[in-house]
Amino acid sequence: MEIDPFIFRFSIFILSIFIGYYVVWSVTPSLHTPLMSVTNAISSVIIVGAIIAALAGKSENVFDTANIFGFLAIILAAVNIFGGFLVTQRMLAMYKKKKKDKK
Amino acid sequence: MISSNLLAVFYLISGVLFILALRGLSSPETSRQGNLFGIIGMAIAISVTILSAGNFSTGFLYLLILLLVGGSIGAFIAFKIPMTAMPELVAGFHSLVGLAAVFVAISAFLNPEVFNLGFPGKIKIASLIEMSLGAAIGAVTFTGSIIAFLKLRGLMSGSPIIFVGQHYLNLALGIILISLIFYLCKTQIDTWFWTIIIISFLLGVLLIIPIGGADMPVVISMLNSYSGWAAAGIGFTLENTALIITGALVGSSGAILSYIMCKGMNRSFFNVILGGWGGTDQSSSNKSKEKKPVKSGNSDDAAFLMKNASSVIIVPGYGMAVAQAQHALREMVDALKKNGVKVTYAIHPVAGRMPGHMNVLLAEANVPYDEVFELEEINNDFANCDVAYVIGANDVTNPIAKTDPQSPIYGMPILDVEKSKSVLFVKRSLSPGYAGIDNDLFYRDNTLMLFADAKKMTEDIIKSL
Secondary structure: OOOHHHHHHHHHHHHHHHHHHHHOOOOOOHHHHHHHHHHHHHHHHHHHHHHHHHHHOOHOOOOOOHHHHHHHHHHHHHHHHHHHHHHHHHHHHOOOOOOOOOO | OOEEEEHHHHHHHHHHHHHHHHHHHHOOHHHHHHHHHHHHHHHHHEEEEEEEEOOHHHHHHHHHHHHHHHHHHHHHHHOOHHHHHHHHHHHHHHHHHHHHHHHHHHHHHHOHHOOEEEEEEOOOOHHHHHHHHHHHHHHHHHHHHHHHHHHHHOOOOOOOOOOOOOHHHHHHHHHHHHHHHHHHHHHHOHHHHHHHHHHHHHHHHHHOOOOOOHHHHHHHHHHHHHHHHHHHHHHHOOOOOOHHHHHHHHHHHHHHHOOOOOHHOOOHHHHHHHHOOOOHHHHHHHHOOOOOOOOOOOHHHHHHHHOOEEEEEEEHHHHHHHHOOOOHHHHHHHHHHHHHOEEEEEEEEOOOOOOHHHHHHHHHHOOOOOHHEEHHHHHHHHHHHEEEEOOOOHHHHHHHHHHOOOOOOOOOOOHHHHOOEEEEEEEOOOOOOOOOOOOHHHOOOEEEEEOOOOHHHHHHHHHHO
């Protein structure tokens, strides 16, 4: 008997929760703010759904209601992707070690 | 065009890169590389999706324009935002992810053929459940984050908004949501789908308004978690591995952060969510103690004390963020170091308005991260330290958390500043902190209160040094 593909996806989901659990516990507390901004940025990968929705249908008919929602989601996700990664980069650039040659 | 198998492999690669992005955050050295992995993963996911759509027509042009517009707005915000405003920025970004999830779910519902989910009116049951869950969680995340944003930004009062029967109302709404999803699957009538989204919007508002300003670290982490689960729900609908992996990662990350924050306050998650803490009893608790004698000093006294100390521990709190005092603080520490004083920083898990808030601010002021310590690492050092300089923190130092079982913060882990030889408290007034309780430390013999704005006082101390 064939296994429903849903089960495979569900397995990926459950295993990813475990990966997330162990990976996040190993994040140093001083980087919890960048952790939040980077998780926010990567969750915007939802943009792939938006792109599929936006480009669906015939080319002469781009402004179907479903497409419009796709386009709207693209803007929102794009703000998040660029904003999230860049602000994370900006924060991480500030974390410096004590300079050895100080004084 | 790319075959769907190849596409799935690329999504898997993105998912793995996202895992590495989080893994990089285990230390500041590897973190920048981690962020790069995240960016590459995102670039891969977006490019292969566009390629697979293979529709290089008008729609494609709009897509590029919108990506550019959204991207520039995001980049602009990312470069302009002051570090003190990180909590509201993150809350605002969460709301966008939530709304994007709602929009994707709507277009999947309106146009299911594109996603291989069946036809309008005949959508697969499993897909219907997944997309309505994704839409519902996304909608809760959206409005919830907006409320959190307004509270953090100060556009809305941070005090909890409570009314009779609130929790029952939320419970009822939750039950209605589940039954609506059930009816939607049974009848496929789109009215139910829209009702689910509207009720979820309402629920998001109702869930966050009773939670007070000081509990915002928990709220932000929780909304972070929700945005992940919403993404995962949509990932199941779209049968997309990258989304499922990411959703699970973000979901568990937010959940862990909420747990850490709750533990930092010694409160259960439900206690925080049910809210209504610390808003109302503020006036009653501090009246009785108004007459106690307090030693207050000026910047010269503080400078004298610290200059002659051999070790100083700085305890920053939300007040430092509000006053933007982190740069002045760093200068003060530099001046102290020139006098041979050993200076370290102690950070309580719930200091500030989001996890790790103080660390980012200190990093911004060029404080090396290896001088900054977490509660467990440094708490024993207070006993051997000459001066504790408490700047903008209050409840996290209150010894009542250890002594009085009646106190609302009883059992909360605190920084043992009372053990140091002398304590300098920079504060505007004797008013209690967010927990609404008086701090016994203010009245101790070895405490010197410095009544002033955190930044101004710190600058004055620099002058006196």
